[in-house]
Amino acid sequence: MKFYSTNNPGHKVSLKEAVIKGLAPDQGLYMPESIPVLPRSFFDKLPEKSFQEIGYEVISALFKADLSPKQIKDLVDHTLAFDAPLVKVEAGIYCLELFHGPTLAFKDFGARFCSKLMSMLMEGEKRKVRVLVATSGDTGSAVANGFYKIPGVEVIILYPKGKVSELQEKQFTTLGENIHCLEVEGVFDDCQKMVKEAFLDKELNERMMLTSANSINVARWIPQSLYYFYAYARLPEKHKKLVVSVPSGNFGNLGAGILAERMGLPIDMFIASTNLNKVVPEFLDGAPFSAKPSIQTLSNSMDVGNPSNFYRLLALYNNDENLFKEKVKGYFFDDEETQQAMAKVKAETGYILDPHGAVGFLGLKKFINQYPGEYQGIFLETAHPGKFKSVVDEVLGINLELPDRLKKFLSGSKKVEVLENDFDAFKNYLFEFNHV
Template sequence: MDFYSTNNPEHRVSLKEAVIKGLAPDQGLYMPESIPVLSDSFFKRLPNLTFQEIGYEVIGELFGEDLEKDQIKELVDHTLAFDAPLVKVEEGIYSLELFHGPTLAFKDFGARFCSKLMSMLMEGEKRKVRVLVATSGDTGSAVANGFYKVPGVEVHILYPKGKVSSLQEMQFTTLGENISCLEVDGVFDDCQKMVKEAFLDPELNEKMLLTSANSINVARWIPQCLYYFYAFAKLPQLGKKLAVSVPSGNFGNLGAGILAQQMGLPIDVFIAATNVNKVVPDFLLGSVFQAKSSMPTISNSMDVGNPSNFFRLLALYGNDENELRDKVKGFYFDDEDTARAMQDVKNASGYTMDPHGAVGYLGLRNFLKIHPNEFIGIFLETAHPGKFKSVVDRVLGLELELPERLKAFMKGEKKAESLANDYSQFRQYLLDSAS
């Protein structure tokens, strides 16, 4: 299957070029030229399929023209090596827990898929691949651990100084080996801007092979659709319509859910739930999409003022803004709302949400209030609460016990270079690292 640029549908490339380049030359995001619709028989069998069996069929439909069956199986088995439980939180509301992977965040799925597929596609190549990653928290840890010690790959992670949790920071700055980290004096959007500038720099691209492992890369983005199918398979069939609320920052996760929907998955409505960085909810309420400087919140992984994947959302609906507004509902919440939701759910059910999951829960609750008794709902719990321990402890008045995997990261030594919010300095850093 070929992939086209969201900025120019006439620009088409192979799967290998889309994955290795990451971003189109015109700064567009790559999209599959067509979206396959799964058969009725697949959906009849869906409740009885394992996570891996779902993956074989869905990825087979999307990548079957480019990969052999044994490659698809190897790729899916590597990606789906852990569970994504669906947990009942209260009547009619379920949490899809996506934090059971190596770094305890949903991005483990996409990072493992991306690193494995990239190594498959680059087999036999003599050039070293340099992966550039901007992170607001969880992307850095997932990509660093997914690509750690992968032969022929160097990873450079840019993150905003003082704006990721200490645990998130330790998950990617303590590895070393082929993982290099740059602590940028700015916000996430500044990091993302520098990465995009590097992809468009002719001299850099002549001297080195650059790619991305952010959700702008199709290999990071597409596999996220798999857990939507799995969640639906595990959901009790109560004869109601289904609403899925996605806590959103760069909007790749929501886009992957819409991809699953367009492949035939019967999700009736998506909810885009954000913190006060609300450029997309504002758009969904009728405003013109306009990027803004991001504002810091306790749900820091969603502190994005210029979400790249917004243009994927549009592309999935044929660039019809009204269609997008009709099919996706937007809500936003401040830190006080988020903290109160964490407390209320903990007191009522004993369930501990992280701040991002709490935003997703709030989006769902607000939507269900508008449509009483009509929907059953799922919200995505995107990270283990322990990754935001200081916030969770303070909000809930407890001392959260960290899983052993998270404790191990805190014992490492931070290895990161400071970088000004200046593309020329980042450019020189890359040139020096290649010499």
């Protein structure tokens, strides 16, 4: 399978180059040259298959030309080492819980796949790989824990100072070893911009091997499609139309769902649910796509004003904006609406949402209420509520018990360096780091 750049379909590279480079030289995102459609027999037998069995077939359809059956099995088994339960919240409304991995966030799936695939592709290489990551919260913790102590790989994480929760921060800043953290005086978009500039800097790339583990990397993005197949397999009513609501920031997770649908999964509609960082919902409502400065909200992992995966979403629909707008609806909600949803769901069902899941729930309800009895819906709960304990406790008036895995991170000491919001400062850091 070759991978092309969203900015230039004529620029095609191998799987190894797409994964190791992360970003195309023209700043485009890599996309599979063709998207295989799985046979009807696969979907008929989905309810009988385990998560891993689904994973073998989906990943084989995409990567069988590049990886052996044993490599695919090892890759999938490593990635899907924990469950993704589908929980009924109310009649016709299901929550896909994606927080049962090591860092209790959905990005554990992609980070584990990416680290394992990268180590496979780099086998025999003598040079170290420098993985550059910008995070607004959960990406940092998932990537740090996914690559922790992986030989031949150094991870450098940039995150906005004061704009991630304490638990999120502790999950990636306390590890040490091959995980290096930079606290940037700015917002997530500033961190992301510096990472992108580093990938395009000729001098840096001549002196070191740089790659990304953000959702811009196909190895982080593609495996997220697996849990959409798994969720559909466990829906009790296959005859009803299905709408899936995805709380969205950088839009990799929504893109993975659309990839699953393009491969044949019968999802009738997607909802792009966001907070006040609403550039994509505005586009879907008729406005031109225009990046804006990010706005800080309670659902901080979605505080992205210039989502990198937007052009990947368009590419999945063959750059047909009308088709994109037919298949995806966008809604946005402010912090007050988010808190009200958290409180209402807890009071009526007993289910505890984190702020991101609450945004996904709101988008799903808004759509379904327009079509009474026509759709069943799934919304994604992308992080354990304990990762946002202070918000959850205040909104719900409870003292949420933290899982032991989160408690363990809280006891660690931060290991960080402060970086000014300046690419030259970041470049100098990388040059100095390269000599260590």
